[in-house]
Amino acid sequence: MNTYAKRTIWRKENNPNIIQVIDQRRLPHELIIVDIHTCQEIVDAIKDMTVRGAPLIGATAGYGVMLACIEASKNQNSFVYFEKCINELRASRPTAINLFWAIERQLDALKEGKNWQEKIEIASKIADQIIEDDIEVCRLIGVAGLPILEKISQNKKGEVVNILTHCNAGRLGCIEWGTISSPIYQAHQNGMKVHVWVDETRPRNQGANLTAWELTQAGVPHTVIVDNAGGHLMQHGMVDVVFVGTDRTTRMGDVANKIGTYLKALAAFDNQIPFYVALPSTTIDWTIKNGLTEIPIEERSQDEVKYIYGWNGTSLEKVLLTPITSKASNYGFDVTPARLITGLMTERGICAANEEGLLSLFPEYK
């Protein structure tokens, strides 16, 4: 448990075609590294949430395309096989825009490959590049977001800055730095007093499992709360700013993020607390406008609500939380309308959550 895995995905030493990731389903109780050998194993790792978080899903899918090329090159019906792999990759997490983005980036580049050997080399290079790009993007999001915290800290005369966050948009959802965690880590490194309220984020508890774990690793003071608590804390002045991530952002600034984000945005708005969303521009879907009507919301297994995994002292155990016969429903995301969002933190700076704001930073999408 003391091993600090700096990155969340990497090639295995001495065998660059085996991909290694942290099994995020075992955190915070066990740090287990998983070897991934095939594109199907990439699909499984995304589907069963061994890896999660929009940027990391994109990076993982990047290696998925590389492995699909390697496998296709050995297959009699190489093009049919390759297409099947890509379709399965696409279907692994329907809400994750980074998934599609990474696949398209690969497919675009692969057009230049004249044979499978060339395609493998291209896909390999692009997959690595997706990772390096993400690290730089996250660092820059931190540079953009840091002044928000600095201003609050100044206004509070150096007293602790209290940040509330939902789910995990930290380095575990990315490669390094993370998105919402990047300004927090940079502030903490600079010696600013920060404290993070960590929503546990039912049903999969990514806040309690992942955000709390990585903040512990980084030495950042934090307190875990149930998802119900944020409104009360905001009513009583215990939250200075809300930072959340996003799985998909529309051209107009609507944000699809982990289920429950919308409720925190409402509470922040009602209490005049700034609410910022951190996003690499790859999570912007420039083709859609209305998040509520246009973003498909993934429905997951009811067992994620009915059962929970926890540490019984010696191992991870699954326990039942409801009457055995009761049904449960499990929508993975909700959409926070742009009107509730103070600003978007991107790798090119901060902008208003609307089309004008986004286009001011990304004029190439005009």
Add this chain to the structure above:
Amino acid sequence: MNTYAKRTIWRKENNPNIIQVIDQRRLPHELIIVDIHTCQEIVDAIKDMTVRGAPLIGATAGYGVMLACIEASKNQNSFVYFEKCINELRASRPTAINLFWAIERQLDALKEGKNWQEKIEIASKIADQIIEDDIEVCRLIGVAGLPILEKISQNKKGEVVNILTHCNAGRLGCIEWGTISSPIYQAHQNGMKVHVWVDETRPRNQGANLTAWELTQAGVPHTVIVDNAGGHLMQHGMVDVVFVGTDRTTRMGDVANKIGTYLKALAAFDNQIPFYVALPSTTIDWTIKNGLTEIPIEERSQDEVKYIYGWNGTSLEKVLLTPITSKASNYGFDVTPARLITGLMTERGICAANEEGLLSLFPEYK
């Protein structure tokens, strides 16, 4: 598990000075009846949430005063002993107005008792009366609330009426009928199609544990959801009305209820969905106005957030949900401002959530 305990508290057959209650911490997995012999055991049962829910806490405290009289009558320093018991009863759940109300009702009546024997008889009679009164009050709340559901059902031409609820304000929180469940049960008995979205209600999961269990017992269709899900369901027209209970209501209509209620009120308001609070008038604290500044909010053990109890297949097991070293915070309630509440359902009918509305039904408090 098939036993349907009609009431939640009663005197033991053949020994009326032993009080029996359902151990609500074991539901929905085991139905266990607990014998309570002393006032201290009453205090413990309230404190450790063997019993919970404002009206049931009041009823339990009523028997607590009776047991305190019995014990005091056998004690050398009977008045000192009795006062100590009452103080401990008062301190058992600081947010529960029914607790104070039941104790005061007993103490008022006890003034008529000339000796401990008379006091025991009075306390015994009043304790039983508190229970009968609660049952009638809950029935009447149902009579008041039923037309809300009937109107929605008519507007939907008999299609299913979807009610969202938080925590447990069903019969398990009362004696029979419950508060928010009373109109639902009455509608269901009348043949109306109803379906209840049950917030699991972390950290103690009273929704998943208790509301889902009692709706199962009553045969009412329901679906358990995480506390994060309600906003999404409301955004997509899947909720027709929100019904919640209250632990304490101010003269101006502010409502203190289980932590997270405020977030659901915000979402209902944002989506123009009616939000009703069911309350026996005993939960109104006529002495206070501003819920946010005047209602003390109980802080409970961080372990209720860090650990959860679930059924491992053979027994209830406690598992850890966070890094072992991470801190957690655990506020028990939040306050929903009156401005977000469509109406209050009381035993005397429905009124607006403000002083004028409440006084129109309860003019004796003018």
